[in-house]
Amino acid sequence: FPEIDQRRQVVKDAAGKHGCVFVPFQQAFDDALARAEPRYWAPDGVHPSLAGHALMAKTWVEAVLS
Secondary structure, eight states: OHHHHHHHHHHHHHHHHTTOOOOOHHHHHHHHTTTSOHHHHOTTSSSOOHHHHHHHHHHHHHHHHO
C-alpha cells in the first residue's frame, strides 16, 4: 500500500521534527511474519490478536525506552 507507506513517512518525519517518539508498529508486524502466519498476529487482517497486542506493547516499550 504505497499511500500508507507515504503517510507513515510523513508521521515519522513529523515525530522527528517535534521531538516525539515514532513507534514502528508496521515494521514489527512485518518482522513478526517470519515467526508466525499473519492470522496469528491479526485474525481478520486488521485487529490484533492477543499475540498482536503483546507485540505492539513490546514494540512501544522498546521505542519509548531507547
